[in-house]
Amino acid sequence: MIINGVTIDATFAEAFPMKGTRLIITALNAKWAMISAQAFTGFATSVIACGCEAGIERELDESETPDGRPGVSILIFAMGGKSLAKQVETRAGQCVLTSPTSSLFSGLDNPEKEIALGQNLRYFGDGFQISKMIDGKRYWRIPVMDGEFLTQEKTGVHDSVGGGNFLVLAESQEQALTACEAAIVEMRKIANVIMPFPGGVVRSGSKVGSKFKALNASTNDAFCPTLKGQTKSDLSPEIESVMEIVIDGLTKEDIDKAMRVGIQAVCDLGAENGIRRISAGNYGGKLGPFHFHLQEIMA
Amino acid sequence: MSPLTFALKTSPAQRIDCSSLTPDLLVGKSVSEIALLELVTGNSTARVDSLFDISGENTADIKFANSTDKLDFIGRNMTTGNITVAGNVGAYLGLFLEGGQIEVTGNTGIYTACEMKSGLIKINGNAGEFVGGARSGYKNGMTGGTVIITGDTGARAGDHMRRGMILIEGNAGDYCAARMISGTIAVLGNVGTHLGYGMKRGTVLLNKAPKQGIPANFNDCGPHTLAFLPLLFNSFAKLDSQFAKTKSFSRVQRYAGDLGGIGMGEILVKI
Numbered sequence: 001m002i003i004n005g006v007t008i009d010a011t012f013a014e015a016f017p018m019k020g021t022r023l024i025i026t027a028l029n030a031k032w033a034m035i036s037a038q039a040f041t042g043f044a045t046s047v048i049a050c051g052c053e054a055g056i057e058r059e060l061d062e063s064e065t066p067d068g069r070p071g072v073s074i075l076i077f078a079m080g081g082k083s084l085a086k087q088v089e090t091r092a093g094q095c096v097l098t099s100p101t102s103s104l105f106s107g108l109d110n111p112e113k114e115i116a117l118g119q120n121l122r123y124f125g126d127g128f129q130i131s132k133m134i135d136g137k138r139y140w141r142i143p144v145m146d147g148e149f150l151t152q153e154k155t156g157v158h159d160s161v162g163g164g165n166f167l168v169l170a171e172s173q174e175q176a177l178t179a180c181e182a183a184i185v186e187m188r189k190i191a192n193v194i195m196p197f198p199g200g201v202v203r204s205g206s207k208v209g210s211k212f213k214a215l216n217a218s219t220n221d222a223f224c225p226t227l228k229g230q231t232k233s234d235l236s237p238e239i240e241s242v243m244e245i246v247i248d249g250l251t252k253e254d255i256d257k258a259m260r261v262g263i264q265a266v267c268d269l270g271a272e273n274g275i276r277r278i279s280a281g282n283y284g285g286k287l288g289p290f291h292f293h294l295q296e297i298m299a
Numbered sequence: 300m301s302p303l304t305f306a307l308k309t310s311p312a313q314r315i316d317c318s319s320l321t322p323d324l325l326v327g328k329s330v331s332e333i334a335l336l337e338l339v340t341g342n343s344t345a346r347v348d349s350l351f352d353i354s355g356e357n358t359a360d361i362k363f364a365n366s367t368d369k370l371d372f373i374g375r376n377m378t379t380g381n382i383t384v385a386g387n388v389g390a391y392l393g394l395f396l397e398g399g400q401i402e403v404t405g406n407t408g409i410y411t412a413c414e415m416k417s418g419l420i421k422i423n424g425n426a427g428e429f430v431g432g433a434r435s436g437y438k439n440g441m442t443g444g445t446v447i448i449t450g451d452t453g454a455r456a457g458d459h460m461r462r463g464m465i466l467i468e469g470n471a472g473d474y475c476a477a478r479m480i481s482g483t484i485a486v487l488g489n490v491g492t493h494l495g496y497g498m499k500r501g502t503v504l505l506n507k508a509p510k511q512g513i514p515a516n517f518n519d520c521g522p523h524t525l526a527f528l529p530l531l532f533n534s535f536a537k538l539d540s541q542f543a544k545t546k547s548f549s550r551v552q553r554y555a556g557d558l559g560g561i562g563m564g565e566i567l568v569k570i
Contacts, residue, residue: 067529103526130500130565131481132527133443133462135534141527150526 001295003264005271006278008294013165013259013280016288018047018077019084020160020250021115022057022107025096026071030059036099037072040091044076045197046246048206048217052078052087053162053248055194066105067150073107075194077162077248084157085115092151093121097142103150106137108250110156118142118151161290164247164255167205167223167279168266169239175274176241177201182269183245183262190258193249205244208283220281239276252290260297267298300357302383303333306364307351313341314389315350317363318372322380322399325358363388368408374401377418390427393420396444409453410434415441415463421539425450428472431465431482432458439480441465447540454491457484460501468541476503479564483531487541498557498564504531505568506545508552513566517556522570524549 001008025040027033037056044054054076065071076091078084096104106117122129122140130141131153138153168183170176184200187193195201210218221227222234223242235242245262249255269275280294281287305320316339319325325333334348347353355362359380363370366386373389374382378397387405396415406424412431426448431441432455440459451469461480473491476484476498485504494514495503513519532547551567 066533067526068533069526128563130502130563132483132502132531134527134530139527139530141525147523148525148527150530 001298003267003298004269006267006275008263008267008298009277009279010295011280011282012294013163013292014283014285014287015161015163015165015252015255015290015292017290018053018079018160018162018248019081020075020077020158020162020248021084021088021155022158022250023074023076023088023092023117023155024060024065024071024105024107025074025099026060026065026067026069026103026105027099028069028101030070030072032099032101033070033072034059036096036102037074039095039099041074041076041196042095044087044091045202047077047079047162051083052076053194053196054087054091055196055200055248057191057194058188067103069103075192075248075250077160077194077196081113081115081157088155089116089120092117093124097121097124097144097149097151100146105152106155108156108158110158113157114154115157117153117155119153121149121151122153158250160248160250161252161255162248163281163288164249164259164290164292165205165244165281166259166263166294167242167244167277167281168275169223169235169242169277169279171238171240171274171276173241175269176243179266179269179273179275180243180245182265186261186265187245187247187258190254190261192251192254193247193258195245195247195258197246200245202244202246205242205281207281208286223279234279236276244281252292255290255292256297259292259294263294263298300360301355302357302360302362303330303353303355304362304364305347305351305353307366307370307386308349310367311340311350311369314369314371315340315345316372317370318375318394320347320361320363321374321377321382322359322361323376323378325361328358330354330356366403366405368406371408374399374420377401387424392422393418393446396420406450412441412444412446412465414439415444415446417443419445419447421447421449423449425469426452426456428453428455429458430456431460431463432456441482445538447538447542449541451488457482457501460484466535466538466540466542476501476564479503485542487545495557495564495566497560499561500563501565503564503566504528504551505566508568513554513568514556516559517554517566518558518562520553520555520565522550522552525551525553525567528567 041054057073060071125142206217337344371389409427433440454472470488477496528549535542
């Protein structure tokens, strides 16, 4: 398949099941809601070392938040419910509770599967915390030095998908980065997904395993342009730079949508802007059960 | 199907225990079977059809017509359905209510919504003493649900209240929120004396400061903007109540008490 001179490889991206939730952070103004959200989603690029993958889904205006203040919607994913609960709690405690004027709410209801949000943070109130049941949901009011920190007690957990991806193969670093930036702009318009890496783009895509026993992932040498003559390379001579976009989403369909608009944005730049191929992180079925076939997505 | 209607034939001389006339207990029964049920009245019993004219057949939607303050225990232990009462009712309306809705067009007697667990009670009139309270000798009043009173309440509204919400559109009597354990009471009108006497936890939200001032056993914690209040007002929006029309506010003067006890309750006064 070729779109605007860009070859779409006959391969698939391989993704794995995760547990995810959506949180809503509000604050006195959009600036401080974003500061808190950025702190919460910091160091959350990959479960390999961060314990979770998190990102900002979108900004919310006053009409979209539970308390009528400006807010930010966050998605956070982990490999299991317990690890998700641990990450949510520690990040909420250190990055939202501490952030001036913030409040924290669940953005995803699932009464069948819930994890603690403010349930344990309430003890920070040292006995002065106040519980409020409003519309069947429990909230905690925790006295803090700037007033009161309001947090919902629990948030719902959704069976999610992590690690959807595609690779952009270009003739230069600048061209690869420009294409990825264009893709991210379009992908951020899709609900229920995040691109957890810095700016949404990864330059150090990994393969499963390593020659070093201590590591379970290592550089994807087949796509490293400097190794074209040194390893079993997947790159043709004109490719000088490869960048990857990784997508986590609440459902496979959400990731499908995000990949489609992202790849389309890259292809719109086309071969004339140095974009030569779109490929994907395919690990031969070793990584996960969700397969995103590039040509099917773009058909 | 038309509502199952019990129209009182004459004003009864004795009190009538209506606890068996709920959707839960009448479901599946025909009108003729219902007519034969015995209700306790005074120190004897009487057949339903000797006290009420019965019409309609929908047991999930029950109406009491020509009601008087002699009808006690309406909606006791109800878990589902609707009860509508035209006229006054007696004591223990909605005792142990677990679900469904009760609406009264008239006044209610003592112990309305006593030990209620869930559901909605709306009184289009005044309510007697101990709204949402606990039975004498019991330690927990209502533990959930919402009670709306468009008029005034008698003394000790929310006595021993543990969870849930009491919304008083008129005035609250003396000892409102006395011995309150938790939950929320909101009052648009005035409140009587001894507000929050023995209050442990919970919130009393006032649209205006009490005429006689805040009780001495509450300490002023200053003016604050509280983030939970917009959520609370949002929850009022779906109610058929003046509270749904009240403009949301989050700026309040906060008083903590009763400091004669654990002092974890609060009175919030709009500023």
